[in-house]
Amino acid sequence: MVNERAETSPVCMPADGVMLNGDLGMPAAPKGVVLFAHGSGSSRFSQRNRHVAASLRARGFATLLVDLLTVEEEAVDLRTAEVRFDIGLLARRVASVVDWLGRASSTAGLGIGLFGASTGAAAALVAAAERPAEVQAVVSRGGRPDLAGGALPRVQAPTLLIVGGADTLVIDLNQQAFEDLRCEREIIIVPRATHLFEEPGALDQVADLAGHWFEAHVAARGRAIARAS
Incomplete structure (x- = not known):
């Protein structure tokens, strides 16, 4: 298990006419920033996403x-x-937070990735379609990307769909969304994992897959931008 030492600070940001609460974690010399979009009654205190x-x-x-x-x-x-x-x-709120990340002094200039779970995955994909210049990669964990509907063909950010092997209904929904995406994309099935990835080691696999995806797309693009400037 990853050591979850308190490396985060509370932040508050305007989004879509309201104020939202979040927890921002800043390692030394960050190579990019990943925004988590929760869904289906979850929150920023989700132990799975915090892991x-x-x-x-x-x-x-x-x-x-x-x-x-x-x-x-x-x-x-x-x-x-x-x-x-x-x-x-x-x-709309995910897109507003993406805009906030671009303005905030601690994160301005960093490449942005989105990590969405459940309905949050659909929100992340719609926001990525609306912010093609800002969002550089998307990862969905047990998500409902199908709910992004007509936004899917407009997504430009490389997208990774991660689904549990025992989550058969959601596998079908992800495969349908996969066919509608036109960006660089991949779907990975974690064997024997259920919808919440509660099986031993399943969530670690998700974290590892997401880490590799963001390193390949967010960090690499950030370095390319830095060289160009």
Whole structure:
């Protein structure tokens, strides 16, 4: 397991007309920053995403875990489960946070990757389509990329879809989305893993796959930009 020492600081940012809370982790000399888009009733306190984030920081990436819903919206969502499927709203907020990362003094100039889980994966893909110059890579963990709909062919960022081998319904949905994507893309099935990747070692595989994907695309592009300037 990755040592999850408290290497994060609380941040608050404007997004889509509201203020969102997040936790920003900054390793020394970050090679890029990865924004986590949660979904399906999860939050920035998700132990699964925090585990992946810690692994990415160990590789030299800054991480931002952010709640895409306000406290009031989360209260409504707990009763109705409606807001978590509002992909348009979630995507607007992901795009707004991408813009914030480009302005914030600690992250301005860093290449940006998006890591989405469940419905957050759809929001990440829609945001990537809306911010092609800023978002350099997308990783989906057990996501619902199919919910990105007509945005999928417009995604330019290299996209990795990770699905559990025992999550048969979501495998089918990811394969459908894979066919609609026109960017560099890959789908990887983690054998015997279920939807939440709770099996021993399954989440470590996700973290390793995501780390390699972001190193190949976010870090490499960041170095190329630096050389060009």
